Every structure is written in structure tokens, then in C-alpha cells.
Amino acid sequence: MTSTSSAPLPVVIVGGGPVGLMAAEVLAEQGLPVALYDAMPSVGRKFLLAGVGGMNITHAEALPEFINRYGERRQQIGQLLQDFSPDQLRQWIHGLGIDTFVGSSGRVFPSDMKAAPLLRAWLRRLRELGVVIHTRQRWLGWADDGALRFAGPRGEYTVAARATLLALGGGSWRRLGSDGAWLPWLAERGVQVAPLQPSNCGFVSQPWSELFGERFAGAPVKPVALSLNDDAPRQGEFVITAQGVEGSLVYALSAAIREQINRNGQARVWLDLLPGRSVEKVTSLLSKPRGRKSLSNHLRSQLGLEGVRAALLRELGDARQFDDPLALANQLKRLPLVLLRTQPLDEAISSAGGVAFEALDERLMLRQLPGVFCAGEMLDWEAPTGGYLLTACFASGRAAARGLASWLQQQAD
Numbered sequence: 001m002t003s004t005s006s007a008p009l010p011v012v013i014v015g016g017g018p019v020g021l022m023a024a025e026v027l028a029e030q031g032l033p034v035a036l037y038d039a040m041p042s043v044g045r046k047f048l049l050a051g052v053g054g055m056n057i058t059h060a061e062a063l064p065e066f067i068n069r070y071g072e073r074r075q076q077i078g079q080l081l082q083d084f085s086p087d088q089l090r091q092w093i094h095g096l097g098i099d100t101f102v103g104s105s106g107r108v109f110p111s112d113m114k115a116a117p118l119l120r121a122w123l124r125r126l127r128e129l130g131v132v133i134h135t136r137q138r139w140l141g142w143a144d145d146g147a148l149r150f151a152g153p154r155g156e157y158t159v160a161a162r163a164t165l166l167a168l169g170g171g172s173w174r175r176l177g178s179d180g181a182w183l184p185w186l187a188e189r190g191v192q193v194a195p196l197q198p199s200n201c202g203f204v205s206q207p208w209s210e211l212f213g214e215r216f217a218g219a220p221v222k223p224v225a226l227s228l229n230d231d232a233p234r235q236g237e238f239v240i241t242a243q244g245v246e247g248s249l250v251y252a253l254s255a256a257i258r259e260q261i262n263r264n265g266q267a268r269v270w271l272d273l274l275p276g277r278s279v280e281k282v283t284s285l286l287s288k289p290r291g292r293k294s295l296s297n298h299l300r301s302q303l304g305l306e307g308v309r310a311a312l313l314r315e316l317g318d319a320r321q322f323d324d325p326l327a328l329a330n331q332l333k334r335l336p337l338v339l340l341r342t343q344p345l346d347e348a349i350s351s352a353g354g355v356a357f358e359a360l361d362e363r364l365m366l367r368q369l370p371g372v373f374c375a376g377e378m379l380d381w382e383a384p385t386g387g388y389l390l391t392a393c394f395a396s397g398r399a400a401a402r403g404l405a406s407w408l409q410q411q412a413d
Contacts, residue, residue: 018394059108096118162408197345199352226269266340
């Protein structure tokens with residue numbers, strides 16, 4: 001059964017993640033009636049899952065360095081952050097009655113490390129502001145007359161809106177509502193979009209040997225440093241998977257690795273299994289007589305190298321050079337790992353691609369669709385983990401809401 005709403009609603013927000021909720025708050029504070037629609041049984045589901053193990057809300061580093069984390073889109077995201085900086089985000093959280101603290105790595109967390117109390121306080125504020133939230137309502141695009149099409153438990157219907165704000169997320173974590181189904185609908189209407197790709201993701205490598213894969217899948221590799229091309233190595237840790245590698249150190253370089261795979265069909269990264277030690281120092285230690293000790297015992301006694309790191313040397317190194325201390329030292333400091341493709345988009349933490357900033361005006365309104373605004377991860381930008389993703393999402397939600405309110409006022413004048 002298909003029905004149609006009567007009088008147009010002033011504002012419809014599609015998407016109940018942090019972006020949509022932030023936009024709803026800004027608009028409701030300006031006295032605009034807001035109806036928010038979300039496909040899931042409750043809002044903020046990806047936000048809650050991201051908070052499992054510690055809700056990293058933002059980062060405490062200086063704003064210029066913070067903005068540089070957004071790579072090719074640092075200019076556009078930087079403009080959004082000028083109006084809602086990481087410090088302002090923390091103040092906003094404090095206004096909900098939630099304290100925050102800065103961890104040893106500079107990451108910012110709620111005092112109890114959890115997302116649920118923050119979301120509960122936020123939803124309570126939205127209810128007090130009069131925001132109406134409709135769950136289990138999946139957006140299906142536009143009807144021929146321009147109304148928004150939705151499907152709910154009672155069937156399909158349309159909703160007319162004077163202005164619409166789309167906050168639909170990217171293409172990762174499909175089970176939580178971010179399925180990217182909206183991208184072709186926008187493309188069909190002439191909106192410039194880029195294909196969705198995994199970001200902050202793991203990679204499939206050249207196949208591990210059966211023995212290595214069975215023994216070390218799931219094993220953390222640390223300490224280790226990783227580099228791409230001739231860039232300076234970045235130290236951290238990652239995890240061996242049955243098909244390749246994943247984890248924070250890999251995620252930090254995932255955009256550059258993915259783009260190299262897109263260009264060349266594969267990417268070669270370099271592992272430093274002994275970060276903090278020079279080739280000369282490692283060579284000196286390996287040159288000590290080992291007597292009857294095996295190479296494994298020699299590596300363990302002289303370098304403390306054992307377990308998965310020693311196994312990676314066996315797996316990826318050139319055994320013909322293991323008896324030459326200098327050659328072996330060079331391998332330990334620069335061990336090649338070939339990556340063939342990203343893990344599937346649905347398994348990525350976030351996604352790149354989406355609506356091009358060039359398709360938007362300064363208010364984040366689609367040039368091809370006046371009265372339709374976009375924000376959050378559905379825009380074509382990406383950032384590393386560490387609070388950068390959430391901060392830009394919050395900031396873009398606020399900016400799009402302000403742009404929408406300004407546009408509505410302009411239409412009324």
C-alpha cells in the first residue's frame with residue numbers, strides 16, 4: 001500500500017547516525033520542526049558499535065596537524081572544523097553532562113569510555129527540542145513528483161519536504177545501515193559521485209604458506225614499523241589474518257596502499273622488524289659467533305626476535321642470504337610484503353568515495369538538487385582512525401544544518 005503525506009514537512013533528515021542527529025539538534029534549536037527517518041530499529045547503531053572497547057570521540061593534537069589528517073580534502077574539512085573544532089566538540093559533549101579525558105596517545109574519550117551514556121543524553125536533548133524520530137523507515141529515493149520515498153512496516157509511502165538533509169553514511173558496516181544504496185540514485189540525478197571504496201581496512205596479501213597461515217592467523221605483530229615506497233617508516237602494530245594483514249598500523253596507511261593497488265594492481269610495503277635499531281647495530285649483533293646455535297636461537301639471543309616476527313622473516317625473506325650478517329640485517333630492516341587487494345568494503349571501518357565536494361555549494365547543498373543537503377561519510381573524504389572520522393562527521397552535520405536553515409530563510413524572504 002502506498003500513501004502520501006499531506007502538507008510538506010519543513011525539514012526531513014534521512015539517517016540517524018551522529019551526522020543526522022547533530023543536524024537535527026542544530027535545526028531544532030533554531031525552531032524548525034524536524035522529522036528524522038532511519039532504516040534501523042534504533043538510531044546511532046554504528047556509533048554504539050564503534051564505542052565498544054572505548055569511544056574515541058576526537059583527538060587532542062593541534063588544529064593544523066589535525067586538519068592535515070584529511071589528506072586531499074584537508075581544505076574542505078578544515079573549513080568545517082573552523083566552525084566546530086575538536087575543542088568545541090569536547091565542550092558540546094560536556095554540555096550533555098559527559099566528561100572527557102585525553103589518553104596517552106592524544107585520543108579523547110568520554111570519562112567512562114562508553115558511547116551509550118552519551119547517546120542517551122543526546123537523544124533526551126533531542127526529544128526535549130521536539131525532534132521526531134521515525135525508525136524502521138528505509139529511504140528508497142525520490143518519487144516522480146520529487147517527494148521522498150520510504151518503506152516501513154506498513155508499506156511504501158512518500159513524504160514531501162521543503163528541505164532534505166541526507167546523512168546516509170558510506171558503504172561499510174551494511175548490517176548497521178550504511179549500505180551505499182543511495183549512490184546510484186544521486187548519480188541518476190546528475191550528482192557527481194565517486195565509487196565507494198574501503199578505507200581504514202585490511203588487505204589480502206600474496207598467499208601465506210599453509211603452516212604460517214594456520215599458526216599465526218590472529219597474531220599481533222609488534223613492535224614493527226611499516227613503510228610504503230620511500231616514505232619514513234611508521235611504527236605501531238598490526239595483526240596477521242588468514243588472508244593478509246589488518247590492524248591500526250595498516251589502517252594508517254590504507255588510503256595510500258589502496259591507491260597504489262588501484263594504479264599498479266598490487267602494492268609493496270616494507271616491514272621493519274626491529275624498529276629503533278640501525279642496520280649497523282643489527283649487523284654487529286648478527287656477526288657475533290653463534291657456534292652450534294641455530295639461526296632461530298641466534299636471532300632470539302642477539303635480537304630478541306622470535307614468534308611471529310621471526311616467522312615473517314622466514315615467510316618473506318630470502319633464505320639464500322641468511323648466512324650473511326649484513327644481508328640478513330637489511331632484510332630484517334626492510335622486509336617486502338606484497339598486498340593484492342583490500343578486504344571487502346563491508347568489512348572496512350569506513351569508506352572513501354561518495355558525493356564530490358564539487359557537487360556541493362558552500363552550504364553543502366547539492367547544486368543539481370536545490371533544497372537537498374549532504375553531510376558526513378557519504379561525502380568523498382577519508383581520514384585515519386583516532387577520532388578524526390567522528391569529528392569531521394559532527395562538523396559536517398552542523399555545517400549542512402546551518403546551510404539548510406539559511407536556504408529555507410532565503411526561500412521565505
